[in-house]
């Protein structure tokens with residue numbers, strides 16, 4: 001039980017919250033106090049007043065195995081007693097074992113660099129890409145191509161890679177080495193174009209950018225297999241095939257940001273495996289520990305890593321350090337988290353749950369506000385519009401009202417998009433992979449009932 005130190009109670013907690021705590025991306029509001037979570041079990045969160053909510057977003061798309069898993073707490077506890085910390089300038093067994101396990105999950109030949117967050121995993125990837133080119137006779141390759149609507153993190157480099165203007169306002173200028181192209185948002189393709197034509201055109205934009213910028217200046221392309229936070233934008237296979245081809249044709253490294261799509265969320269171990277891609281670098285975080293402890297990783301193809309082993313040059317190794325990255329307890333917990341997913345078949349379960357959610361929600365396509373429903377494994381996006389013909393995005397107030405009404409009925413859902421570009425109109429769902437059938441029934445029932453109120 002939370003000990004508030006004084007008389008306790010929600011009211012006082014909110015007062016103290018307002019006084020002392022600075023929240024992530026949420027504006028200060030007198031009218032809308034934050035929900036103060038007290039405990040979690042399975043897919044459910046209980047607040048300080050004892051109200052229960054089904055967490056249809058797994059926190060921030062991350063609590064993959066659900067809340068309250070003793071196995072994970074015990075793995076961390078045992079490791080903390082044994083060896084709570086040792087820097088990865090040297091080594092320790094939990095990191096070695098986890099790196100080996102990740103290699104197995106990646107089904108490739110990778111070497112793993114640990115950090116603490118998705119943003120840092122991407123920062124490491126950008127630096128590795130640049131240094132790799134420097135050390136292989138391509139010193140001008142420093143640019144990274146990303147997509148509008150993509151999100152890659154909040155630190156200056158990963159924010160530069162992010163393609164959502166709303167996140168950058170007032171923090172600019174950011175790094176000019178990051179360039180953006182439009183994403184393959186099939187729902188908003190020009191009239192008369194097939195999905196295939198449109199996806200090819202979007203991939204062509206990447207090739208054109210490489211050519212116009214000068215291939216010898218481009219280090220990497222970064223993308224999520226499917227844009228998640230930017231509105232659940234699912235590409236056609238042909239798009240990613242072309243991206244892979246373009247990267248190999250011009251010697252550009254392909255970085256797959258698997259921070260959300262990884263660890264079973266897509267119905268495969270990693271999102272890119274659904275498309276048969278062979279990325280050069282894979283970044284991951286969130287589901288790696290199901291968010292029980294901070295940990296992230298940058299997996300680098302082994303032959304790229306080889307370029308960092310020149311013992312004759314004192315600057316050829318990767319000169320990047322983070323004190324906490326690969327903390328032994330976080331690694332031990334992550335290992336147990338992956339084992340749990342294997343023991344309980346959660347990757348396959350995500351595919352089954354995702355399919356069911358999509359099928360059952362499909363009837364909402366008849367709803368006057370629903371323009372499109374998209375899914376990728378256990379990630380669903382419902383795009384709200386005010387006019388199905390013009391596809392005019394629904395206003396943010398409507399989106400917020402729907403989310404608020406769901407919360408009133410005990411269901412947490414998310415929203416995503418880009419306010420500046422006028423697209424903040426996609427409801428998102430990403431419940432834990434370990435959700436029960438009853439959990440899913442509840443989610444579907446509440447969402448449909450709420451949507452009916454807005455019909």
Ligand code: PLP
Pocket residue numbers: 060116117118119120122151152153154224228229257258259260285286
């Ligand atoms: N990449 C993607 C695709 C993300 O969704 C996020 C966070 O939501 C990040 C990177 C950044 O991760 P973190 O918040 O752990 O820094």
